[in-house]
Amino acid sequence: MIRPDPDGRDVVELCDVCGLLVAEDEAYLSVVADSSATATEGGELMDGERLLTACSWEHLEYLVLAYEQRPFVWEELWAAKMLDALRQYGPRLTTVQLAAASGLTPAQLDHARTWHTHHRLLPTAPEQEDGQNRAS
Numbered sequence: 221m222i223r224p225d226p227d228g229r230d231v232v233e234l235c236d237v238c239g240l241l242v243a244e245d246e247a248y249l250s251v252v253a254d255s256s257a258t259a260t261e262g263g264e265l266m267d268g269e270r271l272l273t274a275c276s277w278e279h280l281e282y283l284v285l286a287y288e289q290r291p292f293v294w295e296e297l298w299a300a301k302m303l304d305a306l307r308q309y310g311p312r313l314t315t316v317q318l319a320a321a322s323g324l325t326p327a328q329l330d331h332a333r334t335w336h337t338h339h340r341l342l343p344t345a346p347e348q349e350d351g352q353n354r355a356s
C-alpha cells in the first residue's frame with residue numbers, strides 16, 4: 221500500500237533492478253559492502269555501504285549476489301570520499317585541507333588521486349557523419 225508522507229505525497233521506492241515503483245513499506249531492503257558508496261549519498265549508512273531496494277525477494281537476491289561479486293576496492297572508496305569533500309568544501313583545497321575535510325590520510329589521498337586518474341571516464345570526441353572519430 222502506498223501511503224502519503226506528511227506533505228501528502230505518496231512514499232515510493234524504485235526497484236534497483238527493474239525500476240518498478242514500490243510502496244516504501246512493501247520494499248525489500250538489504251545493505252551490502254560497496255566501495256563506490258559514500259555515507260553522503262547513503263544517508264544513515266557508513267562509507268562503503270550501499271542500501272539496496274527491490275520489488276521482490278528475487279530482485280533483492282539478484283542485487284545482493286551482484287554486489288557480492290563486485291570487488292571492494294579501498295582506493296575507489298577513498299576517491300569517492302575525496303570527491304565528496306571537494307564538492308562539499310571545495311572546489312579549491314590544499315592537500316592538508318582536503319585531508320581534514322575527507323578524513324583521509326595524505327597517503328590515502330595519493331592512492332585516491334591515482335585511482336581516480338586511472339578510472340575516471342574521459343570524454344570522447346564526437347563522431348563525424350561518416351562515423352570517423354574527430355580525434356583520430
Ligand SMILES: [Zn+2]
Pocket residue numbers: 235236237238239240274275276279
Ligand atoms: Zn524489481
